[in-house]
Structure formats: C-alpha cells, structure tokens
Amino acid sequence: MTAAPPRRIVVVGASAAGLSAAETLRRQGYDGSLTLVGREPHPPYDRPPLSKQILDGTWEPERVRLRSPADLDALGLDLRLGVPAAALAPAARTVTLADGTELGYDGLIIATGVRPRRLPGCGTPGVHVLRDLKDALALRERLAAGGRLVVVGAGFLGAEVASAARSLGVAVTLVEPSPVPLAHAVGRQAGAQLARLHRDNGVDLRTGTKATGITTGAGRATGVRLDDGTAVVADDVLVAVGSAPNTDWLRGSGLPVGDGVECDRYGAAAPGVYAAGDVARWYNPLFGTRMRVEHRTNAAEQGMAVARNLLDPERARPFAPVPYFWSDQYGLRVQAFGYLRGHDEARVVDGTPADGRFLVAYRTGDRLTGALGVGMPPRALRPWRAAIAAAADWRTATAGSPDGAAEPSRA
C-alpha cells in the first residue's frame, strides 16, 4: 500500500529530538505544513549545559539556545510554544493541545521527553528538581548564595550538580540508596571511582542510605530525613531520582505505551506515528534489544531517523545507533559508547582507575557492547566504538588487552 505523501506534519516536543526531526523533514524536501509544539515558552534549547555551565555560572542562559531566530524562521514552522499537548486521537488523526486547539495531521512525531521523578514534599520551597531552564536558574540563584545543599540520588545528574555546587564552594551531601553509585549503569569498579571523586572533592557521600522524606521548618525545606533515623540539614534539596517518560497525554489514544512510547525498529508506534528522543522505546537491531535512551546525542539522531522514515516508509531504515553519552564531573570527562545497561562483565582495559584515568569495556553475552572512559582522550575510545558498531566478539575485541593494553583487536 502506498499512502499519499504527508502534507501536514505535527511534531510534539520542541527540544533536541523535535527540532532535529523538524530540520530533517525540511532538509529532505518536505514543504507541507509543519507544526512544532513545545510545552515550555522557550524556543528549542539544549539541556546538558543546565547541570553544568548554567549551574556553575560559566554560561549565561542565552547560550543554551539551539538555533538562532533566523535559522528557526528559515524552517517555516507553525511554532506553538508554551502549550503542552493534551490528547491524541490516532483514528481521527488529531492532536489536541491543552488550550483546546485541535491540530490535524497526516504524519506525527512524538518527542515529549521525560520529567523528573519526585518525592513526597517536592512542592516545598527549597526543594528542587532539574530538567528545565527555569529549574536550573532557580537552583543556580540559590547555589550562588552559598549555603548547604543535599542532593538525593547520585546518578549522573546528581553527580554533575554536586560537582557544580562544589565548584561554587557550596557544602554538599550526596545521598544514594545503592552501595556503589551508578554500579547498575557503569559497573562496580567505575562506580567506585566516581564515588571516590566525590569524596576527594569534599562531598559528604552517604551510600546505602535512602532519603525517606523532606524535613521542613517555617514553610521551607530544612533538609532530608534518612532511613537510618538521622537527618541531613541543608538550605536546599535537589531531588535527582531519575525521570519518567511524558506519556500521560497519550492515555486513551490506543498507542502502545509502556516505559515510553513503544516503537518498532523504524521508530514507528502506529501507521504515520513515530517517536524520538527520551520518550521513545524501540528495538535497536544492533544490540538485539529494546531500549529507551535518555541521552542528548540519541535525541538528535533519532529525530533525524524517524523524520526520514516518516517521509519514506517504503524505504524505511532501522534505527540502529551506538548510543553515546558524556558527563563532566570535577573537571574530568566521562564518555561512553554502546549499551552498558545489564552488562555481564565490566573490565578495565586501559589506564588505571586509581589514577583517575581509565577505560572500561563491557561484555553482554559473548559480545562487546560498551566502552566507557574516565579522563581518557576521546581518541582512545574511537576504536572501541568502531568495534561495538561492528558487533565485535568479546574475546577477539579484548584479546590485545589482557589487563591493560591499548586497542581492541578487530578480526
């Protein structure tokens, strides 16, 4: 069946994935109507700097803008900012916005991202989450004033905020329920080194400890209560306990929604309906598994991929990327390629963890599935990325590096 080419495309979500999709549609020659819907009032902006350069004050907020006004204008968008989507009716092919506006479409791209998970008491003044520009600016104002911060959750976001806060001289307590932060994501050895980095930089890191509630006084947060019966006193609390896909608006739409919008290998959730970015869960044929990736680079790449597939479903290509992420902590860069989650083995293949410069390779089954570098030159990671993209066999890939040597061997 060959459908008529779309003439009305709606992209819901005006962040990295939505913008990338919109740009790709135009670049591929699509000249029909193109509506870009954004929950926030801002034109598309970049989120990774929020927990880094925005928080520590090295960048002014204008710098996170992803495109100049002229570049945005050139896309010829019907830009609907400051109003979230409220409902989807795939049979009628309409998206309804929160202000009641109904948008008809022939093609739809869902890129509504994620929102921070919260704890009871999150609405109390002095309790922060960090996802949006306004969150970052509110926390930055408080950090700039000094004081004490408690961060709940030592994932990448919590770690970056702790790092930025320390650089401003703020006293930081970091509370983490698991014994080794990030062990489930990067393995125990790398996680332990990242934990050491916090302690070396003066963070009071409490692992194996769960925050059970926010303590308050005079209508403001005064810290958090811990499951060992003690409390941490602070002027501000950042809750960084992960995020949840923004799929509430799809309830009742009949679209497959689980942990995100469930898509096939092409990024399609239904005929003419695609999803991209943090909200999308799809089958990545390179790794033979379904995944949802909350990383900046994936948002842009997946936005491009689904835009192409939407315009040309007959020649759709599976979206089979090697995921990539980076994190900046205490002046050290953490970079990783591949799919580390659920790995069976993590092995240091280069550098020395104790020196703070090392490279870890990850095995899942009998395959090399990931590589992570801490304080390593990016060039050192490149051959590992290539080996991951080639679905290299673990023993072959690590043959040249019994417990130290440099490059993965590719047969």
Next chain:
Amino acid sequence: MRVEVDQPKCVASGQCVLVAPEVFDQDDDGIVVLLDTEPGAEHEEAVRESAAICPAAAIRLVQE
C-alpha cells in the same frame, strides 16, 4: 557552503568525525578541528548531518 565551529562549546563527543571525517577531526583533548572550512558539495549532506547531531550545537553552516 562555509562551516564554522564554536570550539569553546564543543563537548568532544566526536560525532562529527564519525559522520564527516574529511571535514572534521579532534585534537588531543577531543575538541573539534575543522579540516576544511569550505567543503565541496559532495560533503554537504554529511556536514549538515554533523551540525544536526552535534550534541553541543557547536557546528554552523553558512550559505554564501
């Protein structure tokens, strides 16, 4: 087509080098190095793709 890179913005992800190795490289710190400021038309698609996926939005294309 002219290419501009904003080195202070670069986060050393190396995505551009993977997509357009004839136009971009990385220095020892991973920061983008522009090999060709006015690449030929045969590189245009790859350069546009690099600009689109650059996680730091540090690559800009200027049409003359």
